[in-house]
Amino acid sequence: MKGYLRQDGRKGIRNVIVVAYLVECAHHVARAIVTRSDDLDVHLIGFPGCFPNKYAARMMEALCAHPNVGGALLVSLGCESFNRSALARAVEASGRPVETLVIQESGGTVASVAAGVEAVRRLKRAAAAEPAEMSLDELVVGTICGGSDATSGITANPAVGRCFDMLIANGAACIFEETGELLGCERIMAERAATPELGEEIRRAVEKAERYYRALGFSSFAPGNAEGGLTTIEEKSMGAYAKSGASPISGLIKPGDRPPGGGLYLLDVVPDGEPRFGFPNIADNAEIVELIACGAHLTLFTTGRGSVVGSAISPVVKICANPDTYRKLAGDMDVNAGRILEGGASLDAVGEEIFELVKATASGRRTVSEALGHQEFILTYKRFEPIGPACLPRAAAG
Known part of the structure; x- marks a missing residue:
């Protein structure tokens, strides 16, 4: 690269x-x-x-x-x-x-x-x-999902998880996010944490997100999610969680924190303290901006219902989960993960395709959203406390 x-x-x-x-x-x-x-x-x-x-x-x-x-x-x-x-x-x-x-x-x-x-x-x-010259262990890659439907957790999200595992095996830092879309997954994530103390930090972060959304009277579940076949926030959470792959979780970070090395990191995007500034993220691009602030060179964006956004600063790779959506919005997508549903490819094959596209994008190839001129950007008010040493056990030990 x-x-x-x-x-x-x-x-x-x-x-x-x-x-x-x-x-x-x-x-x-x-x-x-x-x-x-x-x-x-x-x-x-x-x-x-x-x-x-x-x-x-x-x-x-x-x-x-x-x-x-x-x-x-x-x-x-x-x-x-x-x-x-x-x-x-x-x-x-x-x-x-x-x-x-x-x-x-x-x-x-x-x-x-x-x-x-x-x-x-x-x-x-x-x-x-x-x-x-740049190697994979110098790369930081983020992922989000937007416009999710019932296919997201079956195709695109687990395919990104496969790609994350390959990147991490090569020394890259990978970041998944949105604790408000991981409700119900806190115990599973805690079991994957590098240390019990990190596991406890992850549990607390998800519990904070649940309290925050309850206070607002709203969860990260949109009408489009339901129209696309999702039934509960827990179902949506399990699909979103699939993007993280199977690697151990190396740390918990907040917007602006840089991963100290390769591995898998959870980004806590829900503000600390009592709700003061409204919804944690008013659109997908607010989350992309926070991933970029953590050093993400590019973002893997999965979508089932369809999304056409890109981002300023860092390229966005669009991965479509639903084959019908891909047929309608092929001009805005980089990867058709919906082929998995129709028997045209396996999860491993699409994960490998995304992995190769990450390397090509990091070597200068324009993503579809880049070529179309998408440079969306949103930054709003929030409040965060610094993370503690248990959130990055490798850095604390070093």
Whole structure:
């Protein structure tokens, strides 16, 4: 595989320039800069809130210094509370070129867009890098499911689990997530944990998710899930759980935490404390962003009902579980796991296909969502406490 070596020692599989707005008031200008740049490797990200949030600040630092990012343009209105100087220092400390554009000091929309386009050109020149050899044990891969139906837990999800086992056997770090969609699986996951203490942390994380959703009067179960043949959150959870494969669980992390090495990690995306900011994730892309903030070079996205989204920064590989859905949305899918239902392939064969596609994507091959220009991005308010030493037993022991 080929990657891009960064000054912090990590390697990326893309060389993206991010244009990051720091408040919704700067969103239009940032989007216009990306549009005018007319480059698949210039991506728009941002945080819409005007009030400060430690989670959002941490996420933006992790995203702007992600291995797939070569440089960053920060777009500020000028009066928001987001600490643009601190973000710029963090990006600079990672060895990446960074520039800051303040709209209130740059002459408004037209002048700021023109200045931003020139800044992107400078950043692309400064971020130019020759590809470097990259091995599987340097790769971080995430997975989520969206638009799940009764076929998801039979085809696409267990096929991703097979791929995860192959990646982990080769030293890669793999992350599965959404404790709110793993209700009822806590005992099974605890038994797979590297230590009893980690198992207890996993149980507590799922119990927290259950309390959080109960307080909101809502679980992670949509009408489309029921229309697709799923009957309960527990049934949906078992299908989602299949994405994790059969490897031991090496750790429990939260958004922005990096896996310390190869292995399987559970990402806890449900905020800590009492519910304050509404639903934990308002859409699938919010979860993808959190996986990326943990260092995911790419994300394996399984869907039964169908989803057409991609993501900024890291490629999304779309794996369709339902053969009927694939026939309708083939132009948005990378893998037809529905062949398993129709006898056209085995779980192992599709798992191997996904594994080979991961390697091809990491070597520069564009996924379907990338080629179509999908660069969705969502970042909202949340609150998390730091993880304890029991969550990463290997790191604690080292």
